[in-house]
Amino acid sequence: MTVPQDRKSSRRPRGAPLDHAPEGVTYARVAAGLTKQSLASTLGISKQFMGDIEAGRRNAGPDLLEAMAAQLDCPLVVLQAKQAGATSEKRTRPDEAEAGTAPGP
DSSP states (O other): OOOOHHHHHHSOOTTOOOSBOHHHHHHHHHHTTOOHHHHHHHHTOOHHHHHHHHHTSSOOOHHHHHHHHHHHTSOHHHHBOOOTTOOOSOOOOHHHHHHHHSOOO
16 A cells, blocks of 8 residues: 555654644643543544644644644643753853853952
8 A cells, every 4th residue: 555645745754843742732631621532522633643642643733732722721832842942941141141250350
């Protein structure tokens, strides 16, 4: 069985970063008191697709994430993947950095 070329090219490449945070989707769904089946049916997707999204096997695009956030009554940021460069370490203000590196009198 061969996959049509146009369908294959529209898929997210294996290993490509996800638009969503799988654990965030699961957390928000459970917090809303919904099952995978009930959320999937309100979003118009299959239970299998919903399970794959939560497992991180398939991607939930921006439009689906917005619909999920509205249905789960949660901020979109809870469902979105965290940026690779985002860290929680304390950042130094430029004026503090300059004060620490300035030569003494």
